[in-house]
Amino acid sequence: MSLRGPKSPFLMVQNLKYMDLKTEVSQLVEKFIDNDQIFLVEVNIKGKPGNQKIQVYIDGDKSVGVGSCSSISRKLSEALDEKDIIDGKYIIEVSSPGVDNPLLFIRQYAKHIGRELEIITNDKKKVQGVLLSVENDTIELSIKSSKVKKKLDSATLKLSFSEIETAKVVLRF
Numbered sequence: 001m002s003l004r005g006p007k008s009p010f011l012m013v014q015n016l017k018y019m020d021l022k023t024e025v026s027q028l029v030e031k032f033i034d035n036d037q038i039f040l041v042e043v044n045i046k047g048k049p050g051n052q053k054i055q056v057y058i059d060g061d062k063s064v065g066v067g068s069c070s071s072i073s074r075k076l077s078e079a080l081d082e083k084d085i086i087d088g089k090y091i092i093e094v095s096s097p098g099v100d101n102p103l104l105f106i107r108q109y110a111k112h113i114g115r116e117l118e119i120i121t122n123d124k125k126k127v128q129g130v131l132l133s134v135e136n137d138t139i140e141l142s143i144k145s146s147k148v149k150k151k152l153d154s155a156t157l158k159l160s161f162s163e164i165e166t167a168k169v170v171l172r173f
Contacts, residue, residue: 021045021085021086022043022044022045024083024085025043025045025054025056025076025080026040026043028075028076028079028080029043029056029058029072029076032071032072032075032076032079033058033072035060035068037060037061037062038058038059038060038061038064038068039058039059039060039105039107040056040057040058041057041058041059041097041104041105041108042055042056042057042097042104043055043056043057044057049086049087049088050087050088050089051088051089051090052086052088052089052090052091053090053091053093054076054090054091054092054093055093055095056072056073056076056092056093056094056095057094057095057096057097057101058072058094058095058096059096059097059105059107059108060096060111061107061110061111062111063096063111064095064096069094069095069096070094072094073092073093073094076092076094077092080092099168099169099171100168100171101168102166102167102168103117103167103168103169106134106137106139106161109131109134109139109167110134112131112169113131113132113133113134114130114131115130115131115169115170116128116129116130116131116169116170116172117129117130117131117141117167117168117169117170118167118168118170119141119159119164119166119167120164120165120166120167121159121163121164121165122162122163122164122165124165127141127143127157127159128143128170129141129142129143129157130142132156137160137161137162138158138159138160138161139158139159139161139164140156140157140158141156141157141158141159142155142156143155143156143157
């Protein structure tokens with residue numbers, strides 16, 4: 001039996017451990033967030049057992065301060081040490097996702113009203129424009145450039161969140 005193929009029992013166990021750790025960290029972080037304005041965006045686990053990096057991304061309806069990041073990092077470190085679920089060394093990084101990362105939740109869009117977004121729709125069309133509004137599960141853009149013809153009303157475009165594959169804030173220097 002090859003240990004390199006996708007059906008390798010070793011890889012399946014490692015992937016299961018990764019998912020269990022990711023789930024456990026996510027649940028702990030959710031418990032440690034003590035502010036309705038802050039929410040968990042993503043948890044990534046990198047490296048191999050014995051030398052792992054746990055990256056936690058949190059965001060806020062307005063912003064995320066260093067105090068929130070350090071508080072969650074400290075509480076998470078204490079909980080992981082107490083539960084003893086990680087073998088060997090590990091590093092915890094807690095931060096906001098940063099503007100170079102995609103917006104993953106509709107909740108992240110509101111604070112970017114007035115900023116330019118680049119959106120790839122589920123049908124792989126690229127749309128670029130200024131975010132005008134966020135309402136329920138729909139965003140409205142003032143179109144700068146678009147290959148999307150549907151829902152175009154003069155220079156605005158409405159997209160439901162379910163139509164968006166990725167969305168990033170465009171930085172201009």
